[in-house]
Amino acid sequence: MANWRLLVRRALFGAGLALTAIELAMFGVADAGGALTLSGRISGIIFLVAALTEISAIIAFRDRLSPRPSKYSSLLILTGVLISLTINLALLALQLDSGSYTPLLWIWVTLFPWSCWALWQIHCSRIWSTLPRTQGLAAGAVATSLLAVANFTYTQIYQPYSSPALVTTATEFDKAIILKEGGTAAVSLRLRTKNTGKVGVYILGSLYHVAGRKASFSNHRRTLQDWEKDLNEGKRDLSLYTPEGTHDLVAQGAFIGEGVTLEPGAEIVAERVIQFPADSRYDVISVGGQVVFLRKDRGTIASVRETRPQESLYPADSNIIQVEHRARIYQSTAVLEFTRAPQYASVWWVTTGEAAESSRPYLMAAIAPADKKRHFDLERPSETQIRRIEDRYGLGWSFTGYATKSLKGLMDKKGG
Numbered sequence: 001m002a003n004w005r006l007l008v009r010r011a012l013f014g015a016g017l018a019l020t021a022i023e024l025a026m027f028g029v030a031d032a033g034g035a036l037t038l039s040g041r042i043s044g045i046i047f048l049v050a051a052l053t054e055i056s057a058i059i060a061f062r063d064r065l066s067p068r069p070s071k072y073s074s075l076l077i078l079t080g081v082l083i084s085l086t087i088n089l090a091l092l093a094l095q096l097d098s099g100s101y102t103p104l105l106w107i108w109v110t111l112f113p114w115s116c117w118a119l120w121q122i123h124c125s126r127i128w129s130t131l132p133r134t135q136g137l138a139a140g141a142v143a144t145s146l147l148a149v150a151n152f153t154y155t156q157i158y159q160p161y162s163s164p165a166l167v168t169t170a171t172e173f174d175k176a177i178i179l180k181e182g183g184t185a186a187v188s189l190r191l192r193t194k195n196t197g198k199v200g201v202y203i204l205g206s207l208y209h210v211a212g213r214k215a216s217f218s219n220h221r222r223t224l225q226d227w228e229k230d231l232n233e234g235k236r237d238l239s240l241y242t243p244e245g246t247h248d249l250v251a252q253g254a255f256i257g258e259g260v261t262l263e264p265g266a267e268i269v270a271e272r273v274i275q276f277p278a279d280s281r282y283d284v285i286s287v288g289g290q291v292v293f294l295r296k297d298r299g300t301i302a303s304v305r306e307t308r309p310q311e312s313l314y315p316a317d318s319n320i321i322q323v324e325h326r327a328r329i330y331q332s333t334a335v336l337e338f339t340r341a342p343q344y345a346s347v348w349w350v351t352t353g354e355a356a357e358s359s360r361p362y363l364m365a366a367i368a369p370a371d372k373k374r375h376f377d378l379e380r381p382s383e384t385q386i387r388r389i390e391d392r393y394g395l396g397w398s399f400t401g402y403a404t405k406s407l408k409g410l411m412d413k414k415g416g
Helices: 002-034 039-066 073-098 107-125 134-162 226-231 334-339 383-393 406-416
Strands: 169-180 186-196 201-214 217-219 241-243 246-255 266-277 284-295 299-301 305-307 320-331 342-352 362-369 396-406
Touching: 002 073, 002 107, 002 334, 039 073, 039 201, 073 107, 073 334, 107 362, 134 241, 169 284, 169 396, 169 406, 186 201, 186 406, 201 320, 201 362, 201 396, 241 284, 246 266, 284 299, 284 362, 284 406, 320 334, 334 406, 342 383, 362 396, 383 396, 396 406
Parallel strands: none
Antiparallel strands: 169 186, 186 266, 201 246, 201 284, 217 241, 284 396, 299 320, 305 320, 320 342, 342 362
C-alpha cells in the first residue's frame, strides 16, 4: 500500500512538471514570433527558456530516483516547481482581472495548487539538505521568480498603457459653385485624419454630416431673461433676435474604410462633393465628423463586417436607422488571448431622416464578449467597467467639431 501511494505521488509530481512544460512551450512558441510588441516577443523567448528548464526538471526528477543522483538534480526540481508556482499564480491573477472564463482556465487552476503541493513534497523529502550551497541557490531561485513576475507585470500590464494613441480629424470647405445644368449647387469638402501619436491604430468607423440652414428671425427682441434661459439650457451662443430657421441634413456618410490601419505620422485625406438644389435658400452650411479607432498594440482585427443588429437600440417606431460594423479583437499576446474571453468591437452608425438640428447622425461604439449584453441594455455594467474595457483595448474617438461657413462666402471664394 505504501509503495502504491509512493508511485502515485511520483506520477503526479512528474505529470505536473510535464504539463507545466507544455503550458510554457505553448505560450513561448506563440509569443516569440507572433506577439505585437518587442517586449511581448522577449516574454515569449523567456517562456521558451522556462519550458526548457521544466524539461530539465523532469530529467532531474528521473535522475533523483536513481541510486546515485546528480547533486544538481534537486536544484533543477526546485527551480521547476517555483517557475510553475510563479507563472500559474500570475495567470490566475490575469484571469481574475479580466473577469471572464476561458477553457484553459482549468490548467492554471490545476497547476497552481499542484505547485503548492509539490513544494510541500520537496519540504517533506528533506531535499533542501542535498542542495549545493543551499542558501545562495535558494535566494537565486527566489530572485529569478521575482524577476519573472516583474517582467510579466511590465510587459502584460504596464507597457500597453504607457503610450497614448492620438488621432486628429479636421474638415474644411473648399469652394462652392452653381452648376448651370439643372440649377444645382455643389460644395467641395475635404476631410483629413492624421495619426499624431506614436502608436498605430485601426479605423473602426467614420462619419461626416453636412447640414444647410435656411435662416429667418422673429421681430421680437430677446431679453436678459431669455438669454439666462438659453444659458441654463446649455447654449453658448446668444442672439438678440430669435432664430426661426430650419436645418436640413444635406449629406452624411463614411469617409474612411472600416478596418484601415493608420500608422504614426500617416494621414488620410478624403474629398467629397456635396450637391443640393441651388434654390434651397441655404445661407449657412456646416459640417461635422468623427472617427472611432482601436490601438494596434493592444490587439489585432482580422476584418470588419457589416451586420444588421438583431435588436434595435431604439423603439421600432422611432424613425431611426442603424448600421452595425463588428470586428473580432485578437489579443496582443498569447497569454492575454488565453486568459480573456473573445472580445468584439462594434460600431453603430445611427441616423434619422428628420431635419431637426438635434437629430444629427452619430457613431456609437462598444467592446464586449459576443454573448454579453451591450452597455446600453437595461442589464448593463457600470460606467467604470465600460471605461476599463475600452481603455484596455485603446478604443478612442476623434471629433472634428462643427465648422460653419457662409454659402455666399464660399461662392465668393470661388470667384476670387
